[in-house]
Amino acid sequence: MTRTRHLLKNLSNHSLTVAAQNRRSAFTATYRAVTVRERVYRMLCVLVLLAQTGWAQSSDLVAVVSKPVSRTVELPGEFLPFLSVSLHAKVPSYVERVLVDRGSIVKQGDLLVELSAPEMAAQIAEAQSKVQVAEADRLQAEAQLAAAQSTYDRTKLAAATPGAIAGNELILAEKQVDAGKALLNSRAQASRAAESAVRALQDLQAYLKITAPFDGVVTDRLVHPGALVGPGNDAVLLVVQQVSHLRLVVPVPEENVSGIVNGASVPFQVPAWPERAYSGTIARISHVLDQKTRTMAVELDVANRDGSLAPGMYPTVKWPVRRARPSLFVPRSSVVTTTERTFVIRDQSGQAEWVDVKKGVAEGDLVEVIGNLKSGDRIVRRATDEIRDGTAIQLSAKKVP
Numbered sequence: 001m002t003r004t005r006h007l008l009k010n011l012s013n014h015s016l017t018v019a020a021q022n023r024r025s026a027f028t029a030t031y032r033a034v035t036v037r038e039r040v041y042r043m044l045c046v047l048v049l050l051a052q053t054g055w056a057q058s059s060d061l062v063a064v065v066s067k068p069v070s071r072t073v074e075l076p077g078e079f080l081p082f083l084s085v086s087l088h089a090k091v092p093s094y095v096e097r098v099l100v101d102r103g104s105i106v107k108q109g110d111l112l113v114e115l116s117a118p119e120m121a122a123q124i125a126e127a128q129s130k131v132q133v134a135e136a137d138r139l140q141a142e143a144q145l146a147a148a149q150s151t152y153d154r155t156k157l158a159a160a161t162p163g164a165i166a167g168n169e170l171i172l173a174e175k176q177v178d179a180g181k182a183l184l185n186s187r188a189q190a191s192r193a194a195e196s197a198v199r200a201l202q203d204l205q206a207y208l209k210i211t212a213p214f215d216g217v218v219t220d221r222l223v224h225p226g227a228l229v230g231p232g233n234d235a236v237l238l239v240v241q242q243v244s245h246l247r248l249v250v251p252v253p254e255e256n257v258s259g260i261v262n263g264a265s266v267p268f269q270v271p272a273w274p275e276r277a278y279s280g281t282i283a284r285i286s287h288v289l290d291q292k293t294r295t296m297a298v299e300l301d302v303a304n305r306d307g308s309l310a311p312g313m314y315p316t317v318k319w320p321v322r323r324a325r326p327s328l329f330v331p332r333s334s335v336v337t338t339t340e341r342t343f344v345i346r347d348q349s350g351q352a353e354w355v356d357v358k359k360g361v362a363e364g365d366l367v368e369v370i371g372n373l374k375s376g377d378r379i380v381r382r383a384t385d386e387i388r389d390g391t392a393i394q395l396s397a398k399k400v401p
Contacts, residue, residue: 066375069323077250079313081241090207092230093117095223102221106212115208127198134191141187145180152177216242246302248280250317251295259322268317329366333382345380354389
């Protein structure tokens with residue numbers, strides 16, 4: 001009996017202990033929940049306060065600097081011959097001899113091709129015979145004029161004696177002289193025309209010998225002896241190019257055309273001779289942009305005395321980039337780029353001012369900006385879009401450079 005009461009007492013004490021522990025756990029959970037809510041509430045209050053004051057964070061300011069832009073960019077170019085010509089036959093003829101071939105070095109006036117046109121010799125002989133006939137007619141007209149002039153002179157002398165000759169005889173003699181002069185003039189013009197026809201045929205005959213128009217190299221040969229050439233079959237005989245002096249054509253992008261200075265020396269390299277440094281002089285500027293590539297063609301004159309360069313090569317040109325006036329630079333971290341805009345944050349009497357800019361070239365830790373800024377403006381060094389426009393900027397103790 002006693003043991004039963006003892007067991008009942010222990011069971012009652014255990015139940016009280018379990019209930020007390022349950023009450024303490026519930027209290028602890030409730031306290032923790034209240035504590036978490038308070039912490040979240042306090043954090044939200046702090047965030048709201050910081051947002052209203054521009055995060056109330058210290059911001060370093062840096063000055064906008066102005067300096068000239070001077071750098072180089074690598075642009076592709078293409079070599080062209082300074083002079084290039086395709087030789088054709090002016091008169092219908094056959095190729096008799098070709099004295100040069102591809103790669104031949106020629107001088108101005110050197111004979112390159114001989115053509116044959118046998119019918120031209122007959123045409124020249126016929127024209128020369130017409131010259132002889134015209135000249136005979138001219139001489140006959142001269143003799144007739146001399147006879148008419150002599151008759152007129154005697155008639156005029158006889159007319160000095162009254163009644164020696166009839167009055168109209170002197171007039172007739174004078175008219176015969178005028179007719180003789182007109183005939184002589186006509187025969188002289190015919191003779192000159194015949195001579196001109198002979199010279200024209202002889203000039204055409206000279207085109208049967210094709211010579212080099214300038215010093216250069218034969219880069220292509222397209223005919224062989226026996227080929228029919230001429231205006232009716234306008235085939236190219238030879239291609240001659242001047243390669244001792246080359247044109248280097250460089251397509252300059254629109255943003256770099258301000259650096260074009262006529263007469264400036266520009267360095268370049270070619271893959272065939274990577275260890276060598278070359279240079280050319282800016283000589284011709286197109287002054288117009290290609291609508292498709294938005295580039296401006298610029299020609300450089302390049303001396304090729306040793307023949308190491310050739311038309312068709314694609315050199316890498318180290319193009320100088322210059323600005324007409326100094327540019328503005330800011331730290332890279334000062335430029336904020338969002339989906340809507342690119343801007344820097346300027347200190348405007350202690351207030352944040354978003355200034356839209358456009359980024360340009362980069363130099364080290366600085367980047368060129370184009371916008372409503374001026375040298376000396378103070379901007380936030382490490383800007384973010386969390387520093388809202390118009391909010392206060394709390395400066396750090398660090399001195400602004």
